[in-house]
Amino acid sequence: MVSRLDAATGDDRAAAALAVAEDVVARALAAGATEAEALVTSEDAALTRFANSEIHQNVAETSIGVNLRFCVGHQVAVAATGRVDDEGLGALVDRASAIAASVEALEDWGGLPGPEGTAVLDGVEAGYADATADASPEFRADGVRAVIAAADAAGVLAYGSFSTSREGTAVANSAGIRAAQLRTSSQLLTVHMSPDGGTGYAEATATDVTTIDAAALGREAAGKARATERPISLPPGDYPVVLEEYAVIDIADMLGYLGFSALAVQEGRSFVEPGKRIGSGLVSLVDDGADPAGSPMAFDYEGVRKQRVTLLEAGICRDVVYDAQTAARDGRRSTGHGLPAPNPYGPFPINMLMSAGDTPRDELVAGLERGLLVTRFHYTNPVHPKLAIVTGMTRDGTFLVEGGKIVGPVRNLRFTQSYLDAIARVSAVSGERKALRGFLGTSVVPALRIDAWTFTGATEH
Amino acid sequence: MRDLTDRALDTAARMGAAYADCRIIRREDESITIKTGRVEGVASGESEGFGVRVLVDGAWGFASSHDLSLDEADRVAALAARIARASATALRDRVALDDRPPASGKYETPVVEDPFAMPLERKVADLLAADRLAAGVKGVTFTESSYGAVRESKTFAATDGSFTEQVITHVGAAVEANAIDGDEHQRRSYPDAGGGWGAGGYEFIRALDLAANVGSRAEEAVALLTAPQCPAGTATVILDPSQLYNQVHESCGHPTELDRVFGTEASYAGTSFLTTDKLAEGFRYGSDLVTIVADATAPGGMGTFGWDDEGVAAQSVDLVRNGTFVGYQTSRETAPRIGRSSGGAMRADGWNRIPLIRMTNINLLPVDGMSLDDIVADTDDGLYLTTNRSWSIDDRRLNFQFATEVAYEIKGGRRGRLLKNPTYTGITYEFWRSCDAVGNAASYVMLGTPNCGKGEPSQVAHVGHGVPGARFRNVQVGVGKW
Numbered sequence: 033m034v035s036r037l038d039a040a041t042g043d044d045r046a047a048a049a050l051a052v053a054e055d056v057v058a059r060a061l062a063a064g065a066t067e068a069e070a071l072v073t074s075e076d077a078a079l080t081r082f083a084n085s086e087i088h089q090n091v092a093e094t095s096i097g098v099n100l101r102f103c104v105g106h107q108v109a110v111a112a113t114g115r116v117d118d119e120g121l122g123a124l125v126d127r128a129s130a131i132a133a134s135v136e137a138l139e140d141w142g143g144l145p146g147p148e149g150t151a152v153l154d155g156v157e158a159g160y161a162d163a164t165a166d167a168s169p170e171f172r173a174d175g176v177r178a179v180i181a182a183a184d185a186a187g188v189l190a191y192g193s194f195s196t197s198r199e200g201t202a203v204a205n206s207a208g209i210r211a212a213q214l215r216t217s218s219q220l221l222t223v224h225m226s227p228d229g230g231t232g233y234a235e236a237t238a239t240d241v242t243t244i245d246a247a248a249l250g251r252e253a254a255g256k257a258r259a260t261e262r263p264i265s266l267p268p269g270d271y272p273v274v275l276e277e278y279a280v281i282d283i284a285d286m287l288g289y290l291g292f293s294a295l296a297v298q299e300g301r302s303f304v305e306p307g308k309r310i311g312s313g314l315v316s317l318v319d320d321g322a323d324p325a326g327s328p329m330a331f332d333y334e335g336v337r338k339q340r341v342t343l344l345e346a347g348i349c350r351d352v353v354y355d356a357q358t359a360a361r362d363g364r365r366s367t368g369h370g371l372p373a374p375n376p377y378g379p380f381p382i383n384m385l386m387s388a389g390d391t392p393r394d395e396l397v398a399g400l401e402r403g404l405l406v407t408r409f410h411y412t413n414p415v416h417p418k419l420a421i422v423t424g425m426t427r428d429g430t431f432l433v434e435g436g437k438i439v440g441p442v443r444n445l446r447f448t449q450s451y452l453d454a455i456a457r458v459s460a461v462s463g464e465r466k467a468l469r470g471f472l473g474t475s476v477v478p479a480l481r482i483d484a485w486t487f488t489g490a491t492e493h
Numbered sequence: 494m495r496d497l498t499d500r501a502l503d504t505a506a507r508m509g510a511a512y513a514d515c516r517i518i519r520r521e522d523e524s525i526t527i528k529t530g531r532v533e534g535v536a537s538g539e540s541e542g543f544g545v546r547v548l549v550d551g552a553w554g555f556a557s558s559h560d561l562s563l564d565e566a567d568r569v570a571a572l573a574a575r576i577a578r579a580s581a582t583a584l585r586d587r588v589a590l591d592d593r594p595p596a597s598g599k600y601e602t603p604v605v606e607d608p609f610a611m612p613l614e615r616k617v618a619d620l621l622a623a624d625r626l627a628a629g630v631k632g633v634t635f636t637e638s639s640y641g642a643v644r645e646s647k648t649f650a651a652t653d654g655s656f657t658e659q660v661i662t663h664v665g666a667a668v669e670a671n672a673i674d675g676d677e678h679q680r681r682s683y684p685d686a687g688g689g690w691g692a693g694g695y696e697f698i699r700a701l702d703l704a705a706n707v708g709s710r711a712e713e714a715v716a717l718l719t720a721p722q723c724p725a726g727t728a729t730v731i732l733d734p735s736q737l738y739n740q741v742h743e744s745c746g747h748p749t750e751l752d753r754v755f756g757t758e759a760s761y762a763g764t765s766f767l768t769t770d771k772l773a774e775g776f777r778y779g780s781d782l783v784t785i786v787a788d789a790t791a792p793g794g795m796g797t798f799g800w801d802d803e804g805v806a807a808q809s810v811d812l813v814r815n816g817t818f819v820g821y822q823t824s825r826e827t828a829p830r831i832g833r834s835s836g837g838a839m840r841a842d843g844w845n846r847i848p849l850i851r852m853t854n855i856n857l858l859p860v861d862g863m864s865l866d867d868i869v870a871d872t873d874d875g876l877y878l879t880t881n882r883s884w885s886i887d888d889r890r891l892n893f894q895f896a897t898e899v900a901y902e903i904k905g906g907r908r909g910r911l912l913k914n915p916t917y918t919g920i921t922y923e924f925w926r927s928c929d930a931v932g933n934a935a936s937y938v939m940l941g942t943p944n945c946g947k948g949e950p951s952q953v954a955h956v957g958h959g960v961p962g963a964r965f966r967n968v969q970v971g972v973g974k975w
Contacts, residue, residue, distance in 0.1 A: 078576075084757075087581075090553060091950070092557070095559050097540070109535055111537045113540070134613040135532050135617060170582075173579040192760040300635070300673045301671070374524065376528070410763070411888070413883045414883060418678040419676055421973065423883065423896075424885055446892050488972050489894065489969075491887045491920070493887075
């Protein structure tokens with residue numbers, strides 16, 4: 033059976049998704065819920081993957097999901113389904129109702145969030161591009177061939193992916209929230225490898241896929257792959273570093289994950305204390321779903337409009353992000369950072385932007401007397417969350433810098449480094465920034481020069 | 494189901510596919526989350542859909558949909574063929590698959606107590622009781638406990654006549670106790686951080702006996718706040734199975750995936766140091782005591798099934814035999830390139846993902862002789878590391894670093910005081926070559942992880958690891974500044 037959501041096209045799709053959400057809320061209330069919330073997500077996503085300079089995986093999916101929060105007093109249940117026909121939605125409500133009848137009441141349940149006004153919350157115009165929504169397999173193959181051509185020209189091989197997606201999100205709840213948005217996103221990333229062991233990386237993320245210059249990314253990665261051939265070994269130790277944006281996004285993401293969540297603060301596991309200085313005066317970080325430099329979204333997965341939240345202002349902790357439940361505990365309104373329920377991780381900043389500095393990107397390295405230029409990190413993981421001590425490897429372009437000049441590539445190094453200490457020792461920030469895809473969202477970050485970084489091991493390449 | 498798979502495969506063939514397969518999957522899941530004695534989340538989910546994979550002009554295409562109608566089967570199969578033709582515009586070598594007999598039959602995970610039929614109240618009560626025992630320990634700041642169950646019903650059909658039906662059931666649970674004082678945050682988990690998981694029914698959860706075990710773990714979390722820091726240096730290390738399985742996973746499981754070796758995961762997870770020349774030369778991966786297999790037939794393992802997602806029958810493949818590297822995890826596409834047949838390691842994360850080479854059950858086999866307790870008794874000076882806390886390894890799977898929740902000092906063959914924030918690091922083959930004791934069959938347990946990530950778009954796999962505990966010499970411990 034083809035549902036009304038499957039049959040809808042274009043802008044009608046957002047309205048159809050909202051209609052499904054409203055229908056599910058009505059069904060839940062009729063089934064005895066005192067509060068109900070329905071989140072409807074739909075996605076048309078495609079990804080073309082390449083390796084050894086040929087396309088080896090090429091996929092597309094059409095998916096729909098309905099997430100229902102069903103409350104009876106303070107007894108809260110969540111059920112989800114991928115079936116949006118009448119039978120599927122009926123079964124969804126039945127399952128949620130049965131769970132709600134079986135669970136204990138949450139003493140501090142703050143209730144579902146209410147609307148700001150009566151209007152339906154729409155998406156951010158800058159968050160959608162027809163070209164991305166309509167991107168074809170042939171369009172992605174064209175982009176991949178441009179990347180491969182750049183690799184061929186440099187005598188290296190290309191490995192990467194080119195993805196495009198259209199995502200619909202609609203939320204309705206019994207408190208009156210009505211929100212629906214369509215967003216698009218695209219990403220092209222490539223690792224180039226040379227026959228002599230060099231590797232290089234380049235990536236771009238955009239709402240409008242036509243702004244991604246595949247050939248330029250191919251040339252960037254190819255240049256670095258050639259420049260990293262025949263690396264030397266360097267002993268582990270403390271070195272000043274310049275981190276390219278591809279590495280800096282890991283710092284932003286990890287700090288967001290470990291600290292800038294209201295739940296992390298409420299559970300005592302965050303490093304954040306309002307007014308406390310944790311970073312250099314050069315480091316400011318906000319979360320802003322409306323900024324077109326990132327990947328705009330109007331509201332969160334609870335249908336609450338996303339607020340601009342200042343996380344770090346000139347190195348000083350200012351605020352954290354909230355969802356409805358953590359906001360209720362602190363007696364304030366959600367900042368619009370809720371994730372789909374059930375969510376034991378709490379709210380999350382998924383539209384972070386780190387402020388640009390006043391140092392031209394190329395001059396960051398010029399300020400290093402002796403240190404390392406790091407392109408990106410690999411497989412990072414917290415070793416001690418509250419101290420934000422993280423371990424990981426460098427990858428795809430690590431260079432020794434002496435006298436402000438790159439003198440050659442070095443083999444990849446392992447670091448075990450407190451990211452709090454790192455942002456405290458930022459001495460220069462690039463004037464340019466890149467939008468890059470992170471853990472859950474897209475962040476906009478500059479390159480950084482950091483006066484000390486602790487490398488604790490080395491590998492063989 | 495046959496109506497839909499026949500329709501999709503017929504359409505794919507009509508659109509030019511030399512080979513096509515179709516998987517229809519229905520997935521049910523259930524989860525319970527409890528924090529510090531309060532039930533924070535109870536959720537139930539279901540998802541169903543189908544995916545069609547085709548070979549056209551020697552290139553792959555794949556499309557999928559949640560809509561199980563015959564018209565959608567036509568659309569999806571045609572889209573997969575169109576995508577494959579787009580792939581063929583950037584193709585250097587046509588894909589060739591190994592031969593295998595058409596697959597046919599049914600498989601079902603042995604389940605004693607159906608976790609989805611068990612009353613929800615019973616499952617909540619069991620977890621809540623254990624969580625409250627941990628939360629009640631003086632000094633515990635918060636607890637987080639979880640239960641999960643996943644059931645996947647899967648139909649596979651291919652243009653060679655294969656048709657299989659499988660029902661796979663996995664369950665897991667864990668209690669984590671957290672103690673925080675100032676900047677110090679310590680955690681102890683039972684049975685494992687993120688959950689002890691296995692294939693089977695609720696009998697697996699009962700066997701964990703959460704309530705009997707969480708109290709001591711919670712007490713350790715509190716004790717760790719004032720425990721000495723794990724010292725830096727070189728030490729003899731004994732890895733408890735709760736850490737050893739992670740070591741096997743990262744430093745043997747992933748590098749023996751043949752797709753990584755051929756570069757097809759290079760842009761995301763990376764490649765492998767175990768290149769094919771090392772297979773030919775008989776590379777010395779570890780000491781003589783180290784034998785590791787990929788066994789999709791192992792009882793209770795989360796990598797156990799009847800057929801993989803290419804219709805290759807479950808089997809056991811030697812990866813390392815008495816320390817020598819002897820084999821890879823393979824697929825129908827990769828195995829012929831090293832002159833072998835598929836080892837049956839292709840697994841997909843649901844209906845909307847293609848199969849990739851994924852670990853099945855990667856097991857370090859026990860060695861006759863000492864039990865794990867005997868190994869401790871046989872150690873004069875060392876560290877006993879248990880329960881993974883953090884993991885990281887480089888993109889060729891050489892330089893690794895792990896943290897565990899706790900280290901116990903070993904002096905004179907006895908486990909002694911706790912040490913906090915233990916870490917250790919090494920190079921994969923040097924580490925495994927330093928292995929001088931592996932536990933016997935009495936110490937062997939089937940563990941695993943429900944969150945092994947790989948691929949673009951991302952896929953998460955449930956993976957099993959049978960391990961008995963082992964000892965390693967001259968290991969660098971206490972990494973970083975504390």
